[in-house]
Amino acid sequence: MRLITCGLPYANGKAHIGHLRTYIPADVYVRYLRLMGEKVLFICGSDCHGTPIVVNAEKEGIEPRKLVDRYHEHFKKVFAAVGVEFDFFGRTDSDYHHEMTTNFVKRLIDNGYVYSKEIELAYCPNCKRFLPDRYVEGICPYCGAIARGDECDQGCGRYLEPGEIKEPRCKICGTKAEFRKQKHYFFKLTAFKDFLLDYLEKLKGTENALNYAKQWVRQELKDWCITRNLEWGVKFPGEDLVVYVWVDAPIGYISYTREACKEKGCDWEQIWIKGVRKEGEIRWANITHFIGLDIVYHHCIFWPAMLKAADFALPSAVVASGMVKVEGKTFSKSRGYVVWVEDDYLKAGFDPDYLRYYIVNYTSHQKDLNFSWKVFMDKVNNELIANLGNFIYRVLHFAWKNFGGDVWDLVNSDEVLDDQVVEAIEKARDEIVKALEEWEFKVASDAFMELASFGNNYFQSREPWELIKKDRGECAKVMANCLHLVKALVILSYPVLPFSMSKVADFIGLKDFSFDDVSKFEKVRVVKKPKLPFKKVEEEKIEEMERIMLERIRKAEEKEKASKSEYVTIDEFKKLDIRVGRIVKAEKIKKSRKLIRLEVDIGGEVRQIVAGIAETYEPEELVGKLVVVLTNMKPAKLMGVESQGMLLAADVDGKAVLLMPEREVPPGSKVR
């Protein structure tokens, strides 16, 4: 039994075209393997833990599980709708997964690969808890931008070590966080450097994944903190901590396999523990991981090290899909360059097979894929329909109309197939088999498109529409060849186009087919009135989709503008010259209710400042006090008196309460 997995979708948002770039090729691959007679288990499931889910659930005021329920069901629905058929689709917040993870972690501990260490972590005194990952917000010590979690994602992009972030604040309540020591657990990743170097040399898969991983391992590995301060997650044995989500998520592959095996009656330990063969230090399992480029590190480094440490067998291949672009621009949910599978694609009524074909056929699996509605329409109408669909339909329709679907009465069944037809079919099949070995799904799909093209050529050059008038027998012979081609095309393209080809298979009474049937001689008949296998994509519909996308991009731009003006960059903040000053003189401005005229020493210079604080303060009590002054405020006249600065004060029900330094400082001290 061979295991194929897909990276677990994070149950924190809806499915978009970026997800499908991994799942659809994986599904295509599995369907091909099955047609070739391999026994395959295809599993996946939701990744349900981690801080983003907890943070978002908190924002919505619901339990994390509720949030997870929502997206878990969403993904299940979307996968079914686009024909990605997993044997099992689990979730990591299930009991079976928790049990598996706990046992796995215990094995890591028992084998001596886990140790504890005290580290300093941000702690919110208000919420009375440690702030893991995305719970902290602060200032990047390198560039001064606002940093989120342990990453300066708005500014320099650097990763921040625990304790490095300046002015940490709790993301939930906004309280200033403090650093407190706490014991955490680390996985001895460094112990696996040589092992990983060896493993990565032998691991199969796409180069984009393997090269990255090798480069990382050659540089420097660090031990890996595998615990977090959260309620939501798998409990770390004996502590009030949960295991880091990236520890428990891949273990999902194992727990889902076990559940799938319960249903299918196979042996999960055979797959994950015994493996298929041993080669030096490595015990290989027959497992292929399909993932996105963003999680190569976890699958090629953490994961094999964990498996090795826990005494499991190791995956044999990691296949990483390239990035997705939308209308030529880098994929971005926040900027509107996104195609939501359900809302944009499925609800608009497009055939899922079209998207499958586009994703598989646009370019090599490893390269960037650009999704454009215009290109989508062109590919579907000009390639899928004009070539493949047209050939199938013209053959079925012709045979049905002129022969009632059965051409065999007029054909001597032996020697009826043309050599060139047989050759073309075998060539296409061989190319597909070879392409799949290299995970080149475009090459595979090009092969059956080329066969369809051959079919059109064959049909055109034999002119059955002329033959039918002169020689029905000859015409039947040509059609026998064409029907043979249709059967081959149905089988060879079925993995990419399962919905449409199932329908076509039905027209010719083809059931339970496999690659062996591709070149096998059978008397193919049209058993029911054929219908068009594909419906054309309408130009108006595409224009509508483009409008929707443009509108979304426009809205995103507006939103970004708005949010930008809400934030102040450090440079903008630096423009403000804020200093501590000592009030040397204070008097009420006559005829005013609120204004007090002050003379403030801001370090060698005395400024006249008018402040609206008379409702809260008497002039007498102000003299001698230290206050905070914005000194480069544009001067303005109030009640005829010029104010050359502004006192900073808290607004309490419309009344000013002055900010004062917490201890004696020299006037002129800069505030920052």
Place this chain on the structure above:
RNA sequence: GCCGAGGUAGCCUAGCUGGUUGGGGCGCCUGACUCAUAAUCAGGAGGUCGGGGGUUCGAAUCCCCCCCUCGGCACCA
């Protein structure tokens, strides 16, 4: 900055252990045909193979420099 992957006609690409006129598909132009979802078939136009230098009898293919795009640079799910 460092590392990786790329830059081949409007678009997607093959070729890259150097060797006859750089292949194919989509689009475009012309013609043919009508069984077919104006589908199909034949023919054609279109490329200084990112730029520069070098090695060689000969380079898209090897070496050097530069430019551009995308991604990664780790405890972020």
